[in-house]
Amino acid sequence: MPKLIQAPFGGAGEQSGKSSFLAALLLLTLVGGGGGAVFAKYLVDYTEQEVQGRQRQQQSYSETLPFSVSTRLQKLDPLVTNLASPKDSWIRVHASILLEEETEGEVGLLRKKVEDDFLGYLRTLTLGHLEGGAGLQHLKEDLTERAKTRSKGQIHEVILESVVIQ
Numbered sequence: 001m002p003k004l005i006q007a008p009f010g011g012a013g014e015q016s017g018k019s020s021f022l023a024a025l026l027l028l029t030l031v032g033g034g035g036g037a038v039f040a041k042y043l044v045d046y047t048e049q050e051v052q053g054r055q056r057q058q059q060s061y062s063e064t065l066p067f068s069v070s071t072r073l074q075k076l077d078p079l080v081t082n083l084a085s086p087k088d089s090w091i092r093v094h095a096s097i098l099l100e101e102e103t104e105g106e107v108g109l110l111r112k113k114v115e116d117d118f119l120g121y122l123r124t125l126t127l128g129h130l131e132g133g134a135g136l137q138h139l140k141e142d143l144t145e146r147a148k149t150r151s152k153g154q155i156h157e158v159i160l161e162s163v164v165i166q
Helices: 012-059 107-122 132-151
Strands: 072-075 079-082 090-099 155-165
Touching: 079 107, 090 107, 090 132, 107 132, 132 155
Parallel strands: none
Antiparallel strands: 072 090, 079 090, 090 155
């Protein structure tokens, strides 16, 4: 009769399975840790570059202004007048102007001339000219152009604070 050899149960085969599992687990842990470290390094470098870029932008912000740092804001008196059409409609405008610090002459006189010019212009508008966002943008551009012309370039921009049409 042939002799049967019986292998011990739970012997060397199970031991090699456990050790290969532990080796694979160790390898995956090392790969995951290394990948995480590389990603963290990339993220830190990217964040530093962004912060430094924003700091450079803030430092050079005053150099990119469309007007000089000495420019000042001058409030105009509220302008109230009727529109050209319809006859019973009124407009009230609160505006300010950006004025060069080194303006020649008296600022009060220049403000009054600009206000008078604005009132004359506002009386020629109709309700249709002022409808929507585009109408307000055109109003701002027209007032800025008139102010620049009236002040011979001393006024940089007109800022509309509020416009009420009744």
